[in-house]
Amino acid sequence: MSTIRILGLFDDFDAAAHSIREVRDGHFPALKMDDVTIKxxxxxxxxxxxxxxxxxxxxxxxxxxxxxxxxxGFLFLASSQGNFFAQHKGGKPIIPLPPDLVLTYExxxxxxxxxxxxxxxxxxxxxxxxxxxxxxxxxxxxxxxxMVKSDAHTVAEIKKIFERHHALSIxxxxxx
Amino acid sequence: MPDxxxxxxxxxxxxxxxxxxxxxxxxxxxxxxxxxxxxFTFALCLFSIGVACEVYQWRRGLGVANFDNPHxxxxxxxxxxxxxxxxxxxxxxxxxxxxxxxxxxxPIYRFAEAMTTFSLMTAGLFVLIHLGRLWKxxxxxPYPSERMLWPNFQSPLLWDAIAIFTYLTxxxxxxxxxxxxxxxxxxxxxxxxRKHFYSMLSLGWxxxxxxxxSFRVTYLTIACFLIPLAVSVHSIVASDFAMSQQPGWHxxxxxxxxxxxxxxxxxxxxxxxxxxxxxxxxxxxxxTMPILDKVGRLTFAIAMVWTYLNFVEYASVWYGDxxxxxxxxxxxxxxxxxxxxxxxxxCGSVVxxxxxxxxxxxxxTAMMIVSLLLNLGMWLERWMIVAPTFSHGYYPWxxxxxxxxxxxxxxIVLGSFGWFGLLFMLFCKLVPSxxxxxxxxxxxHRTLAQRHAREx
Numbered sequence: 001m002s003t004i005r006i007l008g009l010f011d012d013f014d015a016a017a018h019s020i021r022e023v024r025d026g027h028f029p030a031l032k033m034d035d036v037t038i039k040x041x042x043x044x045x046x047x048x049x050x051x052x053x054x055x056x057x058x059x060x061x062x063x064x065x066x067x068x069x070x071x072x073g074f075l076f077l078a079s080s081q082g083n084f085f086a087q088h089k090g091g092k093p094i095i096p097l098p099p100d101l102v103l104t105y106e107x108x109x110x111x112x113x114x115x116x117x118x119x120x121x122x123x124x125x126x127x128x129x130x131x132x133x134x135x136x137x138x139x140x141x142x143x144x145x146x147m148v149k150s151d152a153h154t155v156a157e158i159k160k161i162f163e164r165h166h167a168l169s170i171x172x173x174x175x176x
Numbered sequence: 177m178p179d180x181x182x183x184x185x186x187x188x189x190x191x192x193x194x195x196x197x198x199x200x201x202x203x204x205x206x207x208x209x210x211x212x213x214x215x216f217t218f219a220l221c222l223f224s225i226g227v228a229c230e231v232y233q234w235r236r237g238l239g240v241a242n243f244d245n246p247h248x249x250x251x252x253x254x255x256x257x258x259x260x261x262x263x264x265x266x267x268x269x270x271x272x273x274x275x276x277x278x279x280x281x282x283p284i285y286r287f288a289e290a291m292t293t294f295s296l297m298t299a300g301l302f303v304l305i306h307l308g309r310l311w312k313x314x315x316x317x318p319y320p321s322e323r324m325l326w327p328n329f330q331s332p333l334l335w336d337a338i339a340i341f342t343y344l345t346x347x348x349x350x351x352x353x354x355x356x357x358x359x360x361x362x363x364x365x366x367x368x369x370r371k372h373f374y375s376m377l378s379l380g381w382x383x384x385x386x387x388x389x390s391f392r393v394t395y396l397t398i399a400c401f402l403i404p405l406a407v408s409v410h411s412i413v414a415s416d417f418a419m420s421q422q423p424g425w426h427x428x429x430x431x432x433x434x435x436x437x438x439x440x441x442x443x444x445x446x447x448x449x450x451x452x453x454x455x456x457x458x459x460x461x462x463x464t465m466p467i468l469d470k471v472g473r474l475t476f477a478i479a480m481v482w483t484y485l486n487f488v489e490y491a492s493v494w495y496g497d498x499x500x501x502x503x504x505x506x507x508x509x510x511x512x513x514x515x516x517x518x519x520x521x522x523c524g525s526v527v528x529x530x531x532x533x534x535x536x537x538x539x540x541t542a543m544m545i546v547s548l549l550l551n552l553g554m555w556l557e558r559w560m561i562v563a564p565t566f567s568h569g570y571y572p573w574x575x576x577x578x579x580x581x582x583x584x585x586x587x588i589v590l591g592s593f594g595w596f597g598l599l600f601m602l603f604c605k606l607v608p609s610x611x612x613x614x615x616x617x618x619x620x621h622r623t624l625a626q627r628h629a630r631e632x
Contacts, residue, residue, distance in 0.1 A: 022187075034483070034536055037384050037385060037386070038384065038385040038554075039382055039383045039384050039385075040383050040385075040388070041194060041361075041383060041613060041616055042613050042616050042620060043385075043388035043389070043392060043617075044385060044388070044390075045620075045624070047385045047388070047389070051385060054385070054386065054389065056386070056389045056390040056393050058394055058397065059393065059397065060392060060395045062397050077329065080329075081329055092330075094241065096329065096330055098616075099329050099330045099335065100329065102335050102408075102412070103329070103335060104339050105336055105404075105408065106335070106339050106342045106405075106408065107338065109342055109346065109404070109405050110342040110345070111343075111396075111399050112348070112401055113342075113345075113346040113349060113401050114345075114349075116394055116397050116398060116401075117349050117353060117394065118394075119394070120353065120390050120394035121379075122386040123386070123390040124386060124390035124391065125386065125387070126356075126379040126380060126381065126387070127379040127380050128379065128380030128382065129380060130375075130380045135382050137364035137365070138380070139383050139607075140198075140357075140360050140361045140364045140383060141194060141195050141364075142193065142194035142195050142198075142616075143363070145383075145444075147384075150429050155239065160424075171444075172349045
């Protein structure tokens with residue numbers, strides 16, 4: 001059976017939320033809630049309540065990036081200083097810890113920020129090819145989109161739900 | 177008529193339609209007032225003067241800037257500190273106020289973030305310019321060198337390089353990530369080369385719940401990184417001075433003093449550019465007087481912190497046991513630099529008292545004048561940190577060695593304002609200087625709160 005994606009556009013968050021609740025409570029056997037997506041000009045305030053907990057593990061990237069930034073940064077500094085064997089240090093340590101800690105702190109932040117942004121791109125699925133997805137430019141303006149992917153029968157039922165909640169427009173596409 | 181100073185007028189009209197927000201902001205990218213082009217041309221002229229002076233200095237050496245021994249930093253390092261300080265505006269509005277949920281920052285944080293990035297880009301130029309021989313900059317990079325030039329990791333100057341690089345790249349990423357949803361709005365409404373440009377920058381953003389959730393966490397996380405980073409950057413710049421043994425610089429309170437000064441000058445610059453953008457791009461609906469009032473109050477609070485730290489510094493020198501530092505303080509107040517030193521104290525500590533007046537905070541013209549005076553005071557502060565110490569050192573040959581900066585130094589300082597202005601103007605023409613999605617959030621949440629209040 002073919003898989004179809006349907007996008008309903010709504011005037012406000014309330015209408016979109018009501019339609020999602022009805023879809024969720026409809027208990028369609030072929031529908032997984034992971035296949036329901038909200039597209040909106042701002043973040044939906046009740047998104048967790050509607051779609052369930054969808055964690056974005058960006059902080060794990062942040063943690064890994066900070067540790068990597070700090071450790072690699074210190075190793076970079078220490079190995080640079082260790083190579084300056086010809087430098088006369090006047091009895092001072094070749095690898096001085098207090099200034100290296102200041103620099104390690106900066107590089108910890110550097111690593112944390114860079115890898116956080118990398119984590120954001122991975123978790124948000126960016127960069128994305130727009131041609132492969134249903135989209136309407138009104139979503140970036142003032143309308144709320146609810147997109148559902150399922151089989152033809154379920155999509156037909158969901159379309160009726162969208163119509164009952166006065167969807168402003170409904171678009172469909174066959175994806176496989 | 178509502179009195180916004182008593183909170184009777186709203187930060188933003190909550191009946192404003194989302195489509196109108198898009199329309200108003202997108203219009204600013206294509207149809208600014210004539211003043212935009214006038215300011216752009218003015219900035220270009222200043223920048224050209226700076227370039228001409230730099231080329232002249234490049235060909236003839238640092239002597240044409242009137243540098244000598246011990247005056248080796250002059251206006252270049254003073255202005256470097258000034259621009260680093262200016263960069264704290266974005267961190268304050270975007271990161272600190274974001275974390276404490278001050279939503280009035282939303283219409284104005286984008287240009288403050290841009291100020292951060294461009295200020296750092298301007299400050300970085302002075303590190304190169306003050307070397308004189310730009311083309312030998314790579315000598316200072318940390319690699320084993322047959323020239324026997326070893327980077328000194330114990331020197332705050334090297335810490336500066338790494339801290340500023342971290343701050344600059346992190347600020348660019350923060351600015352960029354925060355603008356992705358707005359780039360998507362631009363993409364959806366643009367044609368021609370702008371369509372391609374914004375399509376590239378928006379990375380295919382479609383506003384899905386997954387994207388928004390990732391975006392929210394990322395933005396908050398980078399904001400949390402930026403706050404300690406900004407503090408460390410200016411503390412390290414303060415360490416350039418405080419870790420030396422020079423009179424007037426070897427002061428324990430320098431790092432917090434520099435950080436307070438940075439936030440202060442950043443706030444003052446926000447007021448200046450707030451008023452410029454409000455007029456130039458017809459942003460009266462978003463850059464409202466109640467928001468300007470709040471920025472004015474914030475600036476006053478920070479000005480008083482700076483004033484306190486300034487007096488702490490004077491007191492610790494006056495009652496301390498360092499006769500050279502005390503002598504320098506007396507020389508600052510009575511010597512050839514005294515007009516500038518008193519000017520700094522007047523502009524930095526007395527002028528902000530005007531912000532106590534409701535009528536001053538309610539007048540864009542008065543606020544513009546006050547903000548320019550505050551910035552003048554903060555620039556003088558940096559000059560008064562650098563120059564008097566060089567002119568009144570420990571050794572007899574460096575005592576009373578006053579020096580007036582040459583025209584090349586002044587030209588390059590003016591050029592830096594032109595360079596900053598050019599970058600900022602180009603930014604405002606290409607990137608929405610008001611965050612559209614954040615203003616929508618602001619309007620939505622306020623409407624929602626009103627609805628809940630009515631239902632309760």
